[in-house]
Amino acid sequence: xxxxxxxxxxxxxxxxxxxxxxxxxxxxxxxxxxxxxxxxxxx
Numbered sequence: 001x002x003x004x005x006x007x008x009x010x011x012x013x014x015x016x017x018x019x020x021x022x023x024x025x026x027x028x029x030x031x032x033x034x035x036x037x038x039x040x041x042x043x
Contacts, residue, residue: 004011
């Protein structure tokens with residue numbers, strides 16, 4: 001297996017930031033879909 005140039009602590013920190021960013025982006029997308037649904041329902 002190939003070795004990485006980052007430590008385990010750095011990897012865990014990156015994972016935490018990535019997870020927070022992904023959840024935030026998903027929340028904004030859900031909110032935008034809700035607003036679009038209130039404006040013009042598509043079903």
